[in-house]
Amino acid sequence: MTTPAQVQAMDEADALAGFRERFHLPRGLVYLDGNSLGPLPIRTQERIARVAAQEWGDGLINSWESAGWIDAPSRIGDKIARLIGAGSGEVLVADSTSINLFKCLAAALAMQPGRTVMLSESGNFPTDLYMMQGLAGLTGTRYEVVPADRLLGRLDESIAVLTLTHVNYRSAAIHDLAAITRAAHDAGALVAWDLSHSVGSVPVDLESAGVDFAVGCGYKFLNGGPGAPAFVYVARRHQALAPAVLSGWLGHREPFAFDETYQPDPGIGRFRCGTPPILSLMALEEGVDLLLEADQAALRRKQSALSRLFIELVDSHCEGLGFTLASPREDERRGGHVSLRHPHGFAIMQALKARGVIGDFRGPDILRFGIAPLYLSFGDMYEAVTRLVNVMREAEWRRPEFNRRASVT
Numbered sequence: 001m002t003t004p005a006q007v008q009a010m011d012e013a014d015a016l017a018g019f020r021e022r023f024h025l026p027r028g029l030v031y032l033d034g035n036s037l038g039p040l041p042i043r044t045q046e047r048i049a050r051v052a053a054q055e056w057g058d059g060l061i062n063s064w065e066s067a068g069w070i071d072a073p074s075r076i077g078d079k080i081a082r083l084i085g086a087g088s089g090e091v092l093v094a095d096s097t098s099i100n101l102f103k104c105l106a107a108a109l110a111m112q113p114g115r116t117v118m119l120s121e122s123g124n125f126p127t128d129l130y131m132m133q134g135l136a137g138l139t140g141t142r143y144e145v146v147p148a149d150r151l152l153g154r155l156d157e158s159i160a161v162l163t164l165t166h167v168n169y170r171s172a173a174i175h176d177l178a179a180i181t182r183a184a185h186d187a188g189a190l191v192a193w194d195l196s197h198s199v200g201s202v203p204v205d206l207e208s209a210g211v212d213f214a215v216g217c218g219y220k221f222l223n224g225g226p227g228a229p230a231f232v233y234v235a236r237r238h239q240a241l242a243p244a245v246l247s248g249w250l251g252h253r254e255p256f257a258f259d260e261t262y263q264p265d266p267g268i269g270r271f272r273c274g275t276p277p278i279l280s281l282m283a284l285e286e287g288v289d290l291l292l293e294a295d296q297a298a299l300r301r302k303q304s305a306l307s308r309l310f311i312e313l314v315d316s317h318c319e320g321l322g323f324t325l326a327s328p329r330e331d332e333r334r335g336g337h338v339s340l341r342h343p344h345g346f347a348i349m350q351a352l353k354a355r356g357v358i359g360d361f362r363g364p365d366i367l368r369f370g371i372a373p374l375y376l377s378f379g380d381m382y383e384a385v386t387r388l389v390n391v392m393r394e395a396e397w398r399r400p401e402f403n404r405r406a407s408v409t
């Protein structure tokens with residue numbers, strides 16, 4: 001069993017420990033929800049103030065050029081590309097993950113005449129399934145959702161596109177992105193990966209896997225801020241062929257020609273739709289820049305070590321308290337969070353929050369603990385499990401105030 005002294009030694013040996021002070025994190029709080037909303041980087045606070053006062057306040061409309069606003073979606077896209085094994089000009093920051101997935105799926109359907117089915121797995125993040133549902137209704141195509149173990153068997157000449165989330169939002173299980181992409185391609189299907197829980201957390205190499213489309217989220221491990229814009233990846237070989245179904249004016253090859261007929265930008269620019277949210281974009285850029293300062297392989301190693309410690313502490317300190325591990329035990333198969341199951345999970349998480357450990361709850365019984373190595377310490381793991389044990393030992397979670405449902409869990 002790992003002792004407090006050993007935990008302290010782990011923190012002392014942690015070469016990434018210095019990144020913690022780059023974030024605004026309330027003292028005493030153990031924040032294990034960076035997989036849902038990353039914390040505020042100090043520099044982001046300064047950047048937003050500067051963008052508002054100088055670029056918007058003083059620069060006004062000139063700032064579209066002079067402050068680089070107009071190029072921000074592709075500039076930040078190129079930075080995110082480095083985190084997911086994509087090339088320059090293959091990633092664009094725009095809209096939300098849901099909307100970007102819609103664009104990718106619609107493009108994929110149009111690129112696959114004669115194939116009319118969008119395929120995904122049950123247990124995928126609901127918005128991904130909902131977007132397929134809406135798009136199927138709009139285009140007269142179909143969507144199918146099957147259990148993960150039946151996905152590959154379902155791939156035939158009817159499947160236009162397979163869409164999956166790389167790291168499962170409940171269990172943190174990681175799909176074999178390269179193998180599934182290969183199997184889909186062998187069956188003539190395109191693939192669209194949702195990297196919302198992967199980007200900035202687990203290694204992704206889109207180019208070597210030959211992925212067609214991908215989308216992902218800016219406010220989780222990229223620490224881009226609440227409602228940060230998302231990103232979209234389109235493999236270079238598809239860019240001139242993938243129709244821009246949301247054909248807004250900024251995706252036009254020459255927006256300021258004010259041409260009355262839409263002609264798409266030849267590259268990823270066609271996946272822009274309207275005017276980007278500049279304040280949010282600049283906040284996202286700080287989050288991405290901060291992440292890029294760290295060695296990504298070292299971050300992933302630390303994330304695995306933190307998660308291993310957390311699991312070991314739960315195993316040894318929470319025996320007989322009713323928890324079961326809902327995430328893979330093997331480091332390589334587990335993404336950026338650790339999930340525990342407990343029949344009273346909701347109330348336990350509320351009680352834990354009152355003790356200053358923030359995770360989240362995903363019904364019916366999953367407690368999720370986000371493990372973000374950029375700002376978490378080994379001591380945080382120890383503290384979180386200690387407080388969890390206290391919540392259970394003193395049956396705090398039974399109190400009525402912890403059993404009332406909120407609208408955001």
Ligand SMILES: *Cc1c(COP(=O)(O)O)cnc(C)c1O
Pocket residue numbers: 096097098099125127128165169194196197217230
């Ligand atoms: C968080 C998340 C989203 C978020 O979608 P938005 O449209 O940006 O709100 C989408 N997909 C997955 C898998 C997610 O985890």
